[in-house]
Amino acid sequence: MLVRNRILSLQLASLINPSSSLLPFSKPTLSFPTRYLSHWTLHNPTHRHVSASASKTTQTRQISDAARFVRTVLFVPPGVDPDEVMEDMVLPGSNIVIGPYAGESRIKEVEFVKSSGKAKECPKDHRPEFAILGRSNVGKSSLINALVRKKEVALTSKKPGKTQLINHFLVNKSWYIVDLPGYGFAKAPDAARMDWSSFTKGYFLNRDTLVAVLLLVDASVPPQKIDLDCANWLGRNNIPITLVFTKCDKMKASKGKRPDENIRDFQQVIRQNYKVHPPWIMTSSVTGLGRDDLLLHMSQLRNYWDQ
Numbered sequence: 001m002l003v004r005n006r007i008l009s010l011q012l013a014s015l016i017n018p019s020s021s022l023l024p025f026s027k028p029t030l031s032f033p034t035r036y037l038s039h040w041t042l043h044n045p046t047h048r049h050v051s052a053s054a055s056k057t058t059q060t061r062q063i064s065d066a067a068r069f070v071r072t073v074l075f076v077p078p079g080v081d082p083d084e085v086m087e088d089m090v091l092p093g094s095n096i097v098i099g100p101y102a103g104e105s106r107i108k109e110v111e112f113v114k115s116s117g118k119a120k121e122c123p124k125d126h127r128p129e130f131a132i133l134g135r136s137n138v139g140k141s142s143l144i145n146a147l148v149r150k151k152e153v154a155l156t157s158k159k160p161g162k163t164q165l166i167n168h169f170l171v172n173k174s175w176y177i178v179d180l181p182g183y184g185f186a187k188a189p190d191a192a193r194m195d196w197s198s199f200t201k202g203y204f205l206n207r208d209t210l211v212a213v214l215l216l217v218d219a220s221v222p223p224q225k226i227d228l229d230c231a232n233w234l235g236r237n238n239i240p241i242t243l244v245f246t247k248c249d250k251m252k253a254s255k256g257k258r259p260d261e262n263i264r265d266f267q268q269v270i271r272q273n274y275k276v277h278p279p280w281i282m283t284s285s286v287t288g289l290g291r292d293d294l295l296l297h298m299s300q301l302r303n304y305w306d307q
């Protein structure tokens with residue numbers, strides 16, 4: 001639990017008002033510095049210097065905007081001084097700053113270890129793990145396949161009987177990817193309610209080796225209440241998350257918004273509850289967007305955890 005709290009504080013994911021997860025997400029939102037996101041991280045990763053301290057000769061307003069941006073919007077990992085963040089340290093299509101703990105991130109081998117029905121049955125070898133979570137159809141299997149570059153892995157989790165279990169995959173003989181049951185089946189009577197079985201909740205609350213949850217969110221649709229509720233539930237329970245936006249290659253549906261617009265809308269809502277934004281990254285399993293960068297982000301969390 002200590003380790004988890006350490007990671008959590010690094011992820012700057014503390015909640016301002018935990019009980020507000022029940023607020024309707026049409027409530028007026030805090031203004032998000034979209035000028036940075038639209039011109040910088042999302043679309044045009046030009047190499048502009050965003051050091052909060054380096055532009056002392058420029059206008060005070062710009063300095064405070066940059067400082068606030070670095071401190072509240074970016075994920076600044078261990079070993080990085082927030083005042084020294086440069087734009088080329090930020091992974092494109094994300095708010096994630098890369099620091100000295102980032103290391104070897106390639107996946108050389110992966111093996112299915114076991115399916116568990118309870119947290120107590122999960123592997124007990126104390127290796128660090130990342131849980132992959134999201135609505136059914138969000139692209140969980142596709143992302144896992146893309147990360148490990150193997151089709152069999154995700155197929156294993158889709159086998160009848162295994163979809164409602166906690167599936168552990170050992171990567172490079174040193175850490176785990178954990179595939180969790182999807183939530184929010186459309187046919188559920190109240191799709192907006194968290195419908196995890198108690199064993200999934202038990203996993204989150206009792207798994208000390210959990211480094212972070214990769215919470216997958218479909219960027220091709222507007223923010224869904226169930227995903228926001230899920231993010232808030234994890235935040236309330238001090239579980240570190242990384243928001244992984246999937247399907248970012250998808251063109252906007254007629255009258256719909258573009259993936260980057262949906263992502264911005266999602267983040268505006270999240271900011272009502274999170275003092276500082278959790279790490280997030282855009283991905284596509286079709287084009288491979290974000291895959292290597294996500295692995296790099298995971299490597300820095302893991303290496304710090306391993307320390």
Ligand code: GDP
Nearest residue numbers: 136137138139140141142246247250284285286
């Ligand atoms: P799961 O139920 O969360 O495991 O979702 P799947 O990985 O099975 O994906 C659900 C559907 O979304 C499938 O038809 C995938 O081909 C599609 N899909 C998944 N990821 C992407 C993506 O990045 N881009 C696009 N365009 N489609 C995707």
